[in-house]
Amino acid sequence: MLRLIHYRLCPLSRSIRLALAEQGREADLVEEHAWEWPESLLELNPSGELPVLQLGDGRAVSGTYAIAELLSEEEPEHRMGRSSFPLFPGSRVERAEVRRLVHWFNSKFDREVSRELLAEKVYPRLASPAVGLDGRAPPGPPDPALLRAVRHNLRYHLTYIAYLAEERRWLAGEEPSYADLAAAAHLSLVDYLGEISWDSHPGAKAWYQRVKSRPSFRHLLADRVPGFPPPHHYADLDF
């Protein structure tokens, strides 16, 4: 049995949950709070990053890059009619376009939007109760200047998503790919945190609606973090 070490709002973990679900693979989910640097995670992945996929024999495969490529390499035998689409479809150059966009979302978007929102809005409030007792100040409200910069970046990314989805149907081409899953995983976090004005981004919304309606998305949309309710439209397929 596969084990996925993840955190429920981590967009990188979410992209792998989507990939596993699209391939019809089951995995036990084990949650880690990576931002607290737990020993149990560092033993599996010395970089301390999520996600980690533990194979049936206990070996650990760390990070979205290694995991997504491994899942893709196992597709031909594994799929047998169960996988709904190859993670990296098409010719070599078409697959290179998928990978360019995977890097765009899992690295650039992550750095410019997701990681900042998690660090400002989520992690400080989930820190252990010891925070504030050892002389450190309890977490304050998010930094408005930083949130303004993140929202500026987000609008630029949503415009790029709309441009790609209108030119090509799916982000990397005529077929869906892991690029769509990676992008949608990040948007699902940002949407959970109430940061997307969908009516201002109809092109991105139309594309996200198509990804969000896939059965692979169902489990993600059901996850909640206690104390952080998502906006009402979050799990609505017709938002």
Add this chain to the structure above:
Amino acid sequence: MLRLIHYRLCPLSRSIRLALAEQGREADLVEEHAWEWPESLLELNPSGELPVLQLGDGRAVSGTYAIAELLSEEEPEHRMGRSSFPLFPGSRVERAEVRRLVHWFNSKFDREVSRELLAEKVYPRLASPAVGLDGRAPPGPPDPALLRAVRHNLRYHLTYIAYLAEERRWLAGEEPSYADLAAAAHLSLVDYLGEISWDSHPGAKAWYQRVKSRPSFRHLLADRVPGFPPPHHYADLDF
């Protein structure tokens, strides 16, 4: 003919130059100053990141992830005895280990060491002469607190390289791989800037010596940036 859009000190570009040289492929080198956001680069790669590989038909493949995987996918036909080693050797799980380490260097090391050193020590001094004329202050010396943090990170990474290279001979296993090229590309930049005390890191030094002695490294070691001479040992194979 292939064209590689690169910058001579960019470690990500350097890793692809090494991969091309290991495969015995020729590419025209075209230099761009990515930190100035030139239109000519943004037209090829909207993220503005280096490197970009332009194929014979003009199509652009952007970023180390997409380029290295493309070069690897073309290996079986292309190699014909010329490539000295596969970029991603071994079983699926062994290749996943290569990819984990490629991510480690091209993302974590890049963020914690290379990108900071380039931004502090190189880019400000190469900026166009207009800097200082439009009201902005001319570049000052590097921030000492930031350099201390980067040097602390660097020692940790050099210790990890020594641990891997002593356990396994090469970073990802018994065979050399693109992980060695990516790591060595970053170290070559850091070494060019005089930031490595090799005598304090004999394990990392022994491994770097083996990579640096490969013929694929020769062109890198000959590159110079006017006004930034590297330390004397930089191009010396017996440093």
